[in-house]
Amino acid sequence: MSISVRPVHHESENQEFLTILQTNLPSLPHERRFKWLYRDNPDGPAWSWFAFQGTPSQVIGVTSVFPRSMWVGGALQLCGQVGDFAVSASHRSLGPALLLQRATFDPVDHGELAFCYDCPPHPAGMSTFRRLGIRPNCKVHRYALPLRVDNQLRKRLGAAAVVPAAAGNLLLRLHRLSARKPRGRNLEISVHQAAFGEEFSKLDAAEQRPNAIRGRRSAAHLNWRYKQDPLQQYEVLTARRKGELIAFAVLRLTAEVVTIVDLFGAELDDTAFSLLTAIVDRFERSHQTVEAFLSEGSELVAYFLKMRFQLRSEAAQVVAYARPQSEMSGFLEKNPIWSFSQAEIGA
Numbered sequence: 001m002s003i004s005v006r007p008v009h010h011e012s013e014n015q016e017f018l019t020i021l022q023t024n025l026p027s028l029p030h031e032r033r034f035k036w037l038y039r040d041n042p043d044g045p046a047w048s049w050f051a052f053q054g055t056p057s058q059v060i061g062v063t064s065v066f067p068r069s070m071w072v073g074g075a076l077q078l079c080g081q082v083g084d085f086a087v088s089a090s091h092r093s094l095g096p097a098l099l100l101q102r103a104t105f106d107p108v109d110h111g112e113l114a115f116c117y118d119c120p121p122h123p124a125g126m127s128t129f130r131r132l133g134i135r136p137n138c139k140v141h142r143y144a145l146p147l148r149v150d151n152q153l154r155k156r157l158g159a160a161a162v163v164p165a166a167a168g169n170l171l172l173r174l175h176r177l178s179a180r181k182p183r184g185r186n187l188e189i190s191v192h193q194a195a196f197g198e199e200f201s202k203l204d205a206a207e208q209r210p211n212a213i214r215g216r217r218s219a220a221h222l223n224w225r226y227k228q229d230p231l232q233q234y235e236v237l238t239a240r241r242k243g244e245l246i247a248f249a250v251l252r253l254t255a256e257v258v259t260i261v262d263l264f265g266a267e268l269d270d271t272a273f274s275l276l277t278a279i280v281d282r283f284e285r286s287h288q289t290v291e292a293f294l295s296e297g298s299e300l301v302a303y304f305l306k307m308r309f310q311l312r313s314e315a316a317q318v319v320a321y322a323r324p325q326s327e328m329s330g331f332l333e334k335n336p337i338w339s340f341s342q343a344e345i346g347a
Contacts, residue, residue: 017062051091147290187274192237256289
């Protein structure tokens, strides 16, 4: 029996859409995040597609593309990120996945998006792209800095872990201190609790690289992403000089891990080290690890390595699609720098 793909009409088919998402991607409360992610995005509403089979049609899969403003070679472009890709267990073969993957190219082929990109987190997610003859544009790696060894040793040694844990924590701290450099001249690092204002939009527009691709960080986008998220709470640190915003970092916390979701700004020789130092000082007694996800072309990688972060694993591959023979396709073929962090690959 043949399988087809068509757009989802969220006004009348939203419950069926949410049901198949919740059934096949149960780790997220999709109904709670739907309005925020699919409708309130400052770049516009998402595109979604059903894969279906038979008459009457049985929905067997879904996927979506979320519009994302990107700085591409110094120019602002509307692009899209593929997400919420789900196929029913009874139909998890290459055929339905391939049809859904092709559907995500439609907004690009129709000129609504400059390009779309996906971020498969494991090799199996690359199978449809291999069949389509599309290679990854870059890889994203997880970097980690251990702060403490308490929990790791407690799992192995139980109550006997107290003394070796104290010694291990001291050695880790001395190792981190050996990488310290003086805080940037006249930089003030502080917690930012208010909404993101126009100064963040100005910083975003000022930091351009002609051969790089990165997500937009206007006040509207930052407020939507980090202040209005119904599922996550974030902490924000800013680096300022005489009150002027120079850089900032966005953090997501669990009981043990601090994830640096974003670190962005100017004068990174000073601001990156100052922000990373402040993060370590803030959490070295309460958390086990600080982690970050950075593309292989990101200029931040060098600063993280100098601060003793270590490359731990491959986290995702970034695969982009642009309309063949288009100006954007030509730009991507020149292998620009993908300056991506968790801010670009996370939904």
